[in-house]
Amino acid sequence: MKRLPLGLIAVFVIPVFFLFGGSLAIILSVSFLLSSKSTLIAAVPQSNGSFRSVYNLFSSPPPVLGSFTSSVGMGDARTLTLEQFFSKYHSPLAFYAKDFVYAAEKYGIPWQLLPAISMQESSGGRNVPEDCYNPFGWGIHKSGTLCFTDWEEGIDKVAKGIKEKYINGGLVTIEQIMSKYNPTSYNRDGSWGNGVQFFLDELGSFNTP
Numbered sequence: 001m002k003r004l005p006l007g008l009i010a011v012f013v014i015p016v017f018f019l020f021g022g023s024l025a026i027i028l029s030v031s032f033l034l035s036s037k038s039t040l041i042a043a044v045p046q047s048n049g050s051f052r053s054v055y056n057l058f059s060s061p062p063p064v065l066g067s068f069t070s071s072v073g074m075g076d077a078r079t080l081t082l083e084q085f086f087s088k089y090h091s092p093l094a095f096y097a098k099d100f101v102y103a104a105e106k107y108g109i110p111w112q113l114l115p116a117i118s119m120q121e122s123s124g125g126r127n128v129p130e131d132c133y134n135p136f137g138w139g140i141h142k143s144g145t146l147c148f149t150d151w152e153e154g155i156d157k158v159a160k161g162i163k164e165k166y167i168n169g170g171l172v173t174i175e176q177i178m179s180k181y182n183p184t185s186y187n188r189d190g191s192w193g194n195g196v197q198f199f200l201d202e203l204g205s206f207n208t209p
Helices: 006-043 077-088 092-107 113-122 151-165 174-181 183-188 191-204
Strands: none
Touching: 077 092, 077 113, 077 191, 092 113, 092 151, 113 151, 113 191, 174 183, 174 191, 183 191
């Protein structure tokens, strides 16, 4: 039997090589991506205590700093949820639900965090000094009381402060935030953090009609 010419062998062998070689490369690439994704997920820090990480509240990845564009409308599900949530507690903040969502997007924080803190600190703005517009207990201590000119300013300033002074500093769980926001409660019984978590859980399961 005569040996086949090298050119004829190449016609058959080369396509087979590329077919199986390409498939192998695709399989290896997919396996690598899946492995990387698992590694990234496992690398997200989790609280060892009874508090969940603040970033577990994100329904999507947080926005990239510097790329903020307003997309908050009155029909936004988050806005409607906050309106009805605050209304349930007869809170004056129900009229400013859109401002909470807007500030959360602007500074890249969970949209439920400030509403939950406001409920814990002042029953959603119902228990604040007259004409103070500070429902968060932000800057209120023995030395004096920090007030804002209106609810909108208070929401924006505190959202910015939470981002810059807490989250950017690595304080990203309720327990960690409490250690600086309310160290007395942190060192005593954790009631502040438990209260905030209670309202976070309620917002997480809140059903609008």
